[in-house]
Amino acid sequence: MSYQDVPADLLSRLSHRLRDQLYSMITIPDPPNPMEPSLQSRASSLGTLDRLPVELLYEVLMSLDFQSSISFSRASIQGKNIVCSLPAYRDVMKHAPHALAALSRTKLLHFHSASDLHNALRNERCATCPEYGVYLFLPTCERCCWQCLRSKPTRRVVSPTAATKTFALSPKMVRQLPVMFSIPGTYGVACKPTQKSYRLVSVTAAKELAMSIYGSPGDAIEAIIRRRPPNERTESTARSLRAIFSDFACLDSLMVPDQGNTGVDRYFGMASIPFPSLTTPDILEHGLWCKGCEWTFNQHRGRRIPAYVIANMVPADCDPDRVLLGMVRRAYSSVRLSAHIQHCYGAQQLLASQMCKKVERVPSP
Template identity: 30%
Template sequence: MDPVIPAGLQSENVYQFRMEDANTIVKRLAYYNSKFRHSVIWYPSNKFLGVWDGMTYTFSRPSNATLGPDIGRLPMDILYTILENIDIESLIRFRQLNLEARHIVDSIPHGKYQRVIEHAYILLRALFGPPSQLAAKVSLVDIDTALCTAACAICGEFSGFISIPTWKRCCFSCLQRAPELRMQSLAGARKEFGLTKSQLEQLNLFQALPGTYTLEDRPLELKDYKHTIVSIHQAAIISGQPPHPVPPWKQFFNENYMTSCPLPFYDRRSNSHVVESGLSCLGCHYARSHNKTVSTIEKDATAEKLYTTDGFLRHFRICDQAQRLWEMIEAGKELPGALQVIRGAGFEEPREYRYLCHTDRP
């Protein structure tokens, strides 16, 4: 999908650059915005060491154990189909039965299990982590399909996140503002919609995990599991009442952050199996505070967009401010100091913890 930005931020003509400069343009003018990742459900990779042994270890020695007469008689293609579509919690329990079960799960066709474990580890942690226990509601196919989807379900542009209760891929802008993704505390929804006991029982409840859920310098710290969150969209459908209008000054809700997590895009159509976490534009970030012709809301939404590498280069062709910065670089000038700090801190791609296959375990 071609990038869309406000007219006031677009260049007059589509910018032409030499293809040999493409990598330099990306390296100098794109960065990974860690604030976005850290404002939602997020865990540093060292929190996973030793936690997922049952999910990741393989064994080189053969297994003498069997799966029993009933499962053992199933054709492998049928068994694979069953394992792909049962809930992920049951799949992991099955894998822990014995070496034979572990080998079967690891050999699910097209590498589905391996790529989900390797690239969707934060989502898995959110699904399995107490008290949410949502792992019993989604399958390996559900997670793999989300992982291999690039587009935001709301606006169609590149997504770098997933709203867990709605199970929708989303960009950061839609995560904050889209009515379909709006979340609220259970107490707030009960009060707003006058929900009865039977209506409350129909809601999908999400127990917020401890974390920091804001982009502000003074973070909101949620330290316990007592915050229950529901979808406003679902509550409105169940109650038959429209939600209250959102004031212009309140464009996003911390509850939206509490129910979402980063999820990279795995391009399974590519021979090189590219994984994209989403690039931000340094030019759009600079225009946020220096362009006076575009509204703050439009500038914020534009600066929040994420791109694949190819998508960023398409965006660069029409981004006036990014082109101005590139011309400074080509002229041998230094970027403004604040931009150098941002690019220096954010150029390193997020380190997704790689679950290496451990062999010959005792």
């Protein structure tokens, strides 16, 4: 059976939604409703913009941030109708209004163009690894998977004070960085509630600012360490900086050894939100998690899986517990899950078990 032939009912039996994981991020219970085009027939004008072809006006609006587009829609009835007919606005408001609400409440809405958001919606791959990105990282408006949010330093947010210290920046320099305000709520795998809103900046933006000041990654690391107090010029500091400045966008971090340099992410989940993918006009994906991977992890913890099976699944220099738990938390699109279950040990075991139960239920002639 090829992955294209996997029936929908089979996918349903072998998949589920990890709601505790989804709710560890930003949740928006009351997303805004999309604007409806006005049916009023009275004359309306955009002033001098009436001279532009509609196609060119679309290009201009796509380059604007959503906040500016909404302001433009309030200028006139014609402006409202044009914005409502814009594919980026129509798709994002229809399929991901919660993301717009999150960007607005975190004060990041004016940093991203309509085109950026629409491109993220029409894509499905994590921006920093080859896997399915089931979340939107708000500071950069890029898709991201759970593992990259957990392990990649550039998919984190920190306080402006921490950015000042980590990258040897002056307070004046840090004030150039886009600031987001976290939404009070419940975050992280421990479901820790917080009623406080934090001022946060992205590590990616701070890294890019440091690069513009210090030059190459090597020069930046050297300059930052040189500006640290003598007691902080340690190998641990250098390792952490190397993890930030050599963050590759093509590696599956789950399948490489844990370097132990990511540290505790105090603000985990506060800058990300579950985000669907619309890779084709009529198929909206919200992410699926493999029950077979969950079965494998539980069986491994109970020492009920042969060692050679684990050796075939986990690289020799990686911790099996970390890798198998990471697989439990990995999301897939329907197509990706169909391909995955063809070689997933747990999924195949579950299928075999279901087939045996069906045989047992068949009455004897």
